[in-house]
Amino acid sequence: ELxxxxxxxxxxxxxxxxxxxxCNYSTTSDRLxxxxxxxxxxxxxxxxxxxxxxxxxxxxxxxSLDTKARLSTLHITAAVHDLSATYFCxxxxxxxxxxxxxxxxxxxxxxxxxx
Amino acid sequence: xxxVTQTPRYLIKTRGQQVTLSCxxxxxxxxxxxxxxTPGQGLQFLFEYFSETQRNKGNFPGRFxxxxxxxxxxxxNVSTLELGxxxxxxxxxxxxxxxxxxxxxxxxxxxx
Numbered sequence: 719e720l721x722x723x724x725x726x727x728x729x730x731x732x733x734x735x736x737x738x739x740x741c742n743y744s745t746t747s748d749r750l751x752x753x754x755x756x757x758x759x760x761x762x763x764x765x766x767x768x769x770x771x772x773x774x775x776x777x778x779x780x781x782s783l784d785t786k787a788r789l790s791t792l793h794i795t796a797a798v799h800d801l802s803a804t805y806f807c808x809x810x811x812x813x814x815x816x817x818x819x820x821x822x823x824x825x826x827x828x829x830x831x832x833x
Numbered sequence: 834x835x836x837v838t839q840t841p842r843y844l845i846k847t848r849g850q851q852v853t854l855s856c857x858x859x860x861x862x863x864x865x866x867x868x869x870x871t872p873g874q875g876l877q878f879l880f881e882y883f884s885e886t887q888r889n890k891g892n893f894p895g896r897f898x899x900x901x902x903x904x905x906x907x908x909x910n911v912s913t914l915e916l917g918x919x920x921x922x923x924x925x926x927x928x929x930x931x932x933x934x935x936x937x938x939x940x941x942x943x944x945x
Binding site for chain 1: 866879880939
């Protein structure tokens with residue numbers, strides 16, 4: 719059974735600081751996703767990481783993937799209040815039939831960025 | 834380009850009733866998947882449909898069912914509702930061969 723663990727689950731930080739959210743998963747996967755969720759809202763896709771060593775950046779967020787360590791990181795640079803949200807990583811695997819299994823999500827990291 | 838549309842957005846039911854939720858995917862997307870989000874269990878995969886066929890199913894009881902129509906629209910049904918079924922139900926669609934899942938706004942179900 720695929721398990722996805724995120725840490726920390728809760729993070730309060732000040733504007734201007736840097737921090738990293740970690741996502742570990744237990745079995746081989748070919749795709750890793752990062753999503754953002756604002757309170758009462760749906761999931762917004764941030765990044766899709768497809769291969770070992772993949773790195774993607776958008777604004778103050780950068781995600782990376784190490785498939786050998788089964789680890790992805792989401793790095794926040796010079797945080798601003800607008801980045802306050804819950805961040806989820808999710809892992810997908812291919813089933814034997816070639817279709818995609820459903821995503822297995824981490825518990826989410828609730829991020830609060832204070833002025 | 835319209836996103837993933839879910840209806841209804843909010844609904845209240847009582848224990849023992851049944852509910853049907855609807856999801857219209859992005860035009861051209863043929864894969865639709867459903868997720869349940871609760872504070873205790875987080876986001877959990879329910880099932881995925883492609884070309885009217887259920888390809889995968891999560892670990893939920895048989896009270897949870899779904900279907901997909903020829904126009905790719907999907908419905909999920911929960912029968913004999915329990916208090917624990919109160920949740921945000923999210924639908925996501927994707928294009929064949931694409932890696933991005935786009936989520937709808939969700940249907941928030943409250944069971945009293």
